[in-house]
Amino acid sequence: MKLSRNLALSCEILAAQKLRTLLSVTGIVVGVGAVVLIVSAGRGAEKKILDRIRDMGTNLIVVNAGQTRIIAGRQRQIATVTTLKADDAEAIARQCPSVALAAPAISKKLATRYESENANTNVVGMTPEGFHVRNIAIASGRSFDPEENRAQRRVAILGPTVVENLFDGADPTGLRIRIGRVPFEVVGVTAPKGMDANGVDQDDLIIVPLGTAMRRLFNVTHIQTIYVQARSAELLNTGEKEIRELLRQRHRLRDKPDDFTIQNQATLVDTERETTRSMTFLISSVAGISLVVGGIGILAVMLISVRERTGEIGLRRAVGARRSDIRTQFLLESGLLAAVGGLVGVLGGVGAALAVSMLGYWETVISWPAALIGFAFSVFVGIVFGIYPAIRAAALEPIEALRAE
Amino acid sequence: MIELKTIEKTYGSGDTATPVLKGISFRIQAGEYVALMGASGTGKSTLMNIVGCLDKPTGGQYQLDGADAGTLDDNALSHLRNQKIGFVFQQFHLLERTTALKNVMLPLIYSEPYPEDAEQRAEKALTAVGLNDRMYYRPGELSGGQQQRVAIARALITNPQIILADEPTGNLDSKSGLEILAIFKRLHRDGHTIIIVTHNEEVAEHADRVIVLKDGKIEQDRRVAQPRDAEKEVDERIGREDAE
Ligand SMILES: Nc1ncnc2c1ncn2[C@@H]1O[C@H](COP(=O)(O)OP(=O)(O)O)[C@@H](O)[C@H]1O
Numbered sequence A: 001m002k003l004s005r006n007l008a009l010s011c012e013i014l015a016a017q018k019l020r021t022l023l024s025v026t027g028i029v030v031g032v033g034a035v036v037l038i039v040s041a042g043r044g045a046e047k048k049i050l051d052r053i054r055d056m057g058t059n060l061i062v063v064n065a066g067q068t069r070i071i072a073g074r075q076r077q078i079a080t081v082t083t084l085k086a087d088d089a090e091a092i093a094r095q096c097p098s099v100a101l102a103a104p105a106i107s108k109k110l111a112t113r114y115e116s117e118n119a120n121t122n123v124v125g126m127t128p129e130g131f132h133v134r135n136i137a138i139a140s141g142r143s144f145d146p147e148e149n150r151a152q153r154r155v156a157i158l159g160p161t162v163v164e165n166l167f168d169g170a171d172p173t174g175l176r177i178r179i180g181r182v183p184f185e186v187v188g189v190t191a192p193k194g195m196d197a198n199g200v201d202q203d204d205l206i207i208v209p210l211g212t213a214m215r216r217l218f219n220v221t222h223i224q225t226i227y228v229q230a231r232s233a234e235l236l237n238t239g240e241k242e243i244r245e246l247l248r249q250r251h252r253l254r255d256k257p258d259d260f261t262i263q264n265q266a267t268l269v270d271t272e273r274e275t276t277r278s279m280t281f282l283i284s285s286v287a288g289i290s291l292v293v294g295g296i297g298i299l300a301v302m303l304i305s306v307r308e309r310t311g312e313i314g315l316r317r318a319v320g321a322r323r324s325d326i327r328t329q330f331l332l333e334s335g336l337l338a339a340v341g342g343l344v345g346v347l348g349g350v351g352a353a354l355a356v357s358m359l360g361y362w363e364t365v366i367s368w369p370a371a372l373i374g375f376a377f378s379v380f381v382g383i384v385f386g387i388y389p390a391i392r393a394a395a396l397e398p399i400e401a402l403r404a405e
Numbered sequence B: 001m002i003e004l005k006t007i008e009k010t011y012g013s014g015d016t017a018t019p020v021l022k023g024i025s026f027r028i029q030a031g032e033y034v035a036l037m038g039a040s041g042t043g044k045s046t047l048m049n050i051v052g053c054l055d056k057p058t059g060g061q062y063q064l065d066g067a068d069a070g071t072l073d074d075n076a077l078s079h080l081r082n083q084k085i086g087f088v089f090q091q092f093h094l095l096e097r098t099t100a101l102k103n104v105m106l107p108l109i110y111s112e113p114y115p116e117d118a119e120q121r122a123e124k125a126l127t128a129v130g131l132n133d134r135m136y137y138r139p140g141e142l143s144g145g146q147q148q149r150v151a152i153a154r155a156l157i158t159n160p161q162i163i164l165a166d167e168p169t170g171n172l173d174s175k176s177g178l179e180i181l182a183i184f185k186r187l188h189r190d191g192h193t194i195i196i197v198t199h200n201e202e203v204a205e206h207a208d209r210v211i212v213l214k215d216g217k218i219e220q221d222r223r224v225a226q227p228r229d230a231e232k233e234v235d236e237r238i239g240r241e242d243a244e
């Protein structure tokens, strides 16, 4: 059988029944469109989360005191551990070859006040390197220097949310606030960073020199966290290993378990990516099922078509079509229907994804692989659901088929 | 060319078995023009379908071109229908949703190899039946006579030896019917074997042999001394109309 010729003829015949053709492929269109839209939305979400992880710092490794666990989306220390010291950070910076910088930090929620305005704010004590390692930029005013850190000066840098809460957005530089009972001078404001990967506002914080925080605010000798910058992204895992070895040695752990937890950006990215991917996969699988349901639409229409075109089948047999030719024809027709549906679905899905993104509802990243797979799958579905009608068509006896008209 | 030996056909089985053909034997040589006659329901179409390899007899033997049709499989029979037989039906059996030209090209889709000049051949076939100005019309836009001519062009496209026509003029007025018969006359002159099924005596007069069926048997098998010439009659008719 001359396939291309026959396919062209099939197109003509199917095109002559626009409404029915349209109805038969609606399920496929919706299914494919939904898959493309959902995957694009998922990829958008993934991109957003990854962007936030990157915002946390460049080539970041985070060392936390004690064992931590994710509780309600946030990393929390299970019990207070006092073994992590500022010296550890210095040692890491000096002795680990893969490490560029190490910034010790400690933080706690404290009541803060400006005149009559009160707010409960995350107060972070850290060294000046911390700004660099954690990608925190100063929007106005200044940071503090190592000298102020050593001298335990009472200077504070506010996040934009705090400025909003305590000063109604007015410039706070040079003004005095109280953290707990201790008076501080505001010297700068950080640039806004938005939410972190867990959806926590990163702008709701007050940064003070580490020494000041330890002595004057928290009255402790230990720290909570060391923010480490590896020399390159490739050295993240090596850096993590070096740090673990060094800390175990410094803390004399021998056969005891770690009294700290290390996470690096690369593994964090992997975990997050995996989470969003499996979520996307789950939802798009559901959409994929609707695609299969769309196949039933094709099945129904092809069965009607075989009934209605019995005379045509008889005629084709009379002029020389073999059973296999008839079977192939109907398979191709249902494949063709599904392909048209798939194509429309892809265009619709991409269009919807672009629209959602442009209207600002949700950031989407068009997934062409999903579009391709959705299209291929719809053709597959069309052919699978076309098998039964095609077999019925081919099974018709030529003479019975001719007489049917 | 065509040889039937005690062909039988019984529809159904057991209590409902209805024998339609009860031992039909005849031979038709290449180039003959045969009319198959009989009252309605005597099994003319049934016989024709067996001759055209669309249906199988329940008894007897049928040889086409020296090959026993009973031993051929479905694919071989399809090939045979494509290459050796052209069908013309009472109800035309055209694809409604495409043009006359594509209808005529249909059998070529099933020819191996597909001819490069398929379209030109279809145009030629349509021109031969006087439809050179109707190639891109759909069946619905053509008169009955024109539709039947499209069907004849389709039957001729693979240049088969045998043309089988089942009541080809049954749905046509006498003028269109005569035009169709004129085409058959010309095809006969060109060497085609033509078998035409009819219950109409006048139509049968155009053939040079008439086989009459009755009660599932051959009642009569006779030569026609002086077959009518449809081509000439059409010319005369046109002459008459011009004169009026
Ligand atoms: N598929 C069939 N099943 C049962 N009976 C049939 C079938 N086809 C034809 N017949 C019967 O066979 C007889 C001959 O039919 P047919 O060959 O069409 O006659 P004709 O063409 O001479 O009018 C009729 O009585 C018809 O009812």
Ligand SMILES: [Mg+2]
Pocket (backbone or CB within 6 Å): B044, B045, B046, B166
């Ligand atoms: Mg009949």
